[in-house]
Structures are given as C-alpha cells and as structure tokens.
Amino acid sequence: MNIKEELFALQDISYGDFQAKLTPNIPRERLIGVRVPEVRKLAKKLSGEPETSEFLKDLPHQYYDENMLHGLILSEMKDYDACIAAMDQFLPYVDNWAVCDIMSPRIFKKNKTALLEKIKKWSASEQAYTCRFGIEMLMTYFLDDDFKPEYLEIPASVKSEFYYVRMMIAWFFATALAKQWDTTIKYMEGHRLETWTHNKAIQKSRESNRITPKQKEYLKSLKR
Missing domain, CATH: 1.25.40 (Serine Threonine Protein Phosphatase 5, Tetratricopeptide repeat)
Structure with missing residues (x-):
C-alpha cells in the first residue's frame, strides 16, 4: 500500500463527520476520517522510510489527513536544519488550525x-x-x-x-x-x-x- 492507501485503511467515517464540525473551512470530501492516535502511529512508522521523503515533497496534499500525517512526520524529525527546511516548505500549505497546532518537533527544544x-x-x-x-x-x-x-x-x-x-x-x-x-x-x-x-x-x-x-x-x- 502507498501512504494514501494506508490512511484509507484506517478510515472511520463517523470520526470524519465529527472532525468536519471542528474544521468548518475544510470540505467534508477532503476528510478521510483517521483518528489522531492512528495518524501518530503511522507517522512514527513512516519516519525515515524512503517513501516518506516523496510524500513530503508531494504538495499540496489532497486530504486533510495527509496534512495531519505530514505535520506529525515533521514532528518526529531528528535533524534541526532538515526539520526547519521541511517546515518552511509545508507551512504555506497549512489551511486549518488543527494541522497547525499538532506540529511540535521535539528537536526544537535543543536549538x-x-x-x-x-x-x-x-x-x-x-x-x-x-x-x-x-x-x-x-x-x-x-x-x-x-x-x-x-x-x-x-x-x-x-x-x-x-x-x-x-x-x-x-x-x-x-x-x-x-x-x-x-x-x-x-x-x-x-x-x-x-x-x-x-x-x-x-x-x-x-x-x-x-x-x-x-x-x-x-x-x-x-x-x-
């Protein structure tokens, strides 16, 4: 499975309906409906994998959940300069508060x-x-x-x-x-x-x- 397929394998339609109410500026069809703990697990799994670098370059993403995953992958990065560069690439595509607020790279506190x-x-x-x-x-x-x-x-x-x-x-x-x-x-x-x-x-x-x-x-x- 590619990354988008992995997200759809974790889909919870009722959660997508709930999330749509919290992010009213995001059209419902852009919400796959993956719960945050599952997105976090996937981000940890994908960190450092070869396919991940291509995913991070593939902007803009089609789905809100892809943006959530993107932000959480950046939060797992261990190299400060690489993290900042990736963050600067991604931030212009962030279009809602939830994706914005979920990003908190641990490497920041060391720099x-x-x-x-x-x-x-x-x-x-x-x-x-x-x-x-x-x-x-x-x-x-x-x-x-x-x-x-x-x-x-x-x-x-x-x-x-x-x-x-x-x-x-x-x-x-x-x-x-x-x-x-x-x-x-x-x-x-x-x-x-x-x-x-x-x-x-x-x-x-x-x-x-x-x-x-x-x-x-x-x-x-x-x-x-």
Whole structure:
C-alpha cells in the first residue's frame, strides 16, 4: 500500500463527520476520517522510510489527513536544519488550525537560539497559519526559563484580522499572564492588543486555574 492507501485503511467515517464540525473551512470530501492516535502511529512508522521523503515533497496534499500525517512526520524529525527546511516548505500549505497546532518537533527544544530567529520570521508572516505557528512555538518554548520581556513584543506587534491568528495571540497572552504575570500585565494595562484580542486574553485568563482570584478580579477591571 502507498501512504494514501494506508490512511484509507484506517478510515472511520463517523470520526470524519465529527472532525468536519471542528474544521468548518475544510470540505467534508477532503476528510478521510483517521483518528489522531492512528495518524501518530503511522507517522512514527513512516519516519525515515524512503517513501516518506516523496510524500513530503508531494504538495499540496489532497486530504486533510495527509496534512495531519505530514505535520506529525515533521514532528518526529531528528535533524534541526532538515526539520526547519521541511517546515518552511509545508507551512504555506497549512489551511486549518488543527494541522497547525499538532506540529511540535521535539528537536526544537535543543536549538532554541536558532529557533527564536525562525519564530520571529514565522510570526511576521502574512500567511495566517505560518504566523499562528510561530506564535505557538514562542508560547511553547519561551515563556518559562528562557523567557525575556521583549519576547512579548513579537505577538503584540502582529496585526491581523484573521480569527485564528487573533485567537492564538489571545491564547499566548493568557498563558503569559499565568507564567510571567508581572511583565505581561503591563501589556494589558497599556492596551497593547487590539480590543477583541485583549478581551479574549482576559476571558481565557479568568477561566484558568493558574490565575489567582485576586488576579482575575483585576483582569476583569481591565476589560475594554
């Protein structure tokens, strides 16, 4: 079987119907209906196989599930430079939040200095899901021990009307408030985000168990 046939062998039509509701911008006929754990298993199996390199070059893919598999194969890559090159080839073809958010190459955490420069470029991209991916990687790798206050400027400077970019910025700042309150709250007090994103970040923060009741009340007072 080729890779597409392997995906169809794992098809669950009812799951495809369910997934269609979560990704309304993807036509139902582009959904094979493979559950994520099965796609992960297939990605691990295919990593490093000769046929996989041809699959990764065969863009754009016909099916959503092929894109999910592609993203998970990239997440398994062990060579940082090869992973970045493959990611740059793939990101322009990402057309939904689920594929965007499932990608998290483990090799990134071992190359944070180089990764930060890529994050800056991705976040500044006019391609919506490339931008979303960059902000997500910043949130994943640079809000803990490697945090610097100036990193908040990267998502704060993004101007986009696209829902899934604005939602990622809100998610980033809600997470930053939980992890780096003293620095991040200044961005909320200074109204550095556009109104919808500002209020959504506050909403998500107030729903979080990592924010204290006192902090939640203060955030409520900052709603615009």
